[in-house]
Amino acid sequence: MRILKISFMGKEIEVIKHENFDDCYGAWINDKDETHFVKVYYSGDTEPCRITIRQDKKQRKENGCFGFYYSEKNQMHLWCDETKLKIEEIIEVIGHELGHIVDPIYNDKIKEEIKADKYSEVARAAYQIYKRIIL
Numbered sequence: 001m002r003i004l005k006i007s008f009m010g011k012e013i014e015v016i017k018h019e020n021f022d023d024c025y026g027a028w029i030n031d032k033d034e035t036h037f038v039k040v041y042y043s044g045d046t047e048p049c050r051i052t053i054r055q056d057k058k059q060r061k062e063n064g065c066f067g068f069y070y071s072e073k074n075q076m077h078l079w080c081d082e083t084k085l086k087i088e089e090i091i092e093v094i095g096h097e098l099g100h101i102v103d104p105i106y107n108d109k110i111k112e113e114i115k116a117d118k119y120s121e122v123a124r125a126a127y128q129i130y131k132r133i134i135l
């Protein structure tokens with residue numbers, strides 16, 4: 001586990017990078033019974049998805065990168081498989097999670113995910129500009 005403390009949007013954020021997927025997922029949902037259902041919001045969905053913990057874990061692990069922002073603790077948790085993903089894809093996930101820290105924070109989960117996705121696009125574009133004309 002690696003921890004980085006950063007200042008972002010006037011908040012002190014702790015970024016926690018987990019070494020393995022199960023630790024990161026366990027910090028998000030600590031229910032050990034994988035047959036239980038959870039309501040999740042995948043990027044691009046227009047409504048929540050009801051899925052078992054086992055299915056959700058499988059899907060998120062296959063994506064190669066998983067993160068979430070724990071607002072009560074000002075913590076961003078991240079896990080990524082660097083061997084599977086491009087830098088851009090990891091940056092997108094980080095941008096998305098940072099997007100959850102930016103005001104306004106919507107109570108409507110779909111709206112909140114759409115807002116966070118915009119920040120993942122910003123992060124990706126910034127990286128593209130850096131890579132193509134600055135690097």
Ligand SMILES: [Zn+2]
Binds near residue numbers: 096100112113116
């Ligand atoms: Zn999100």
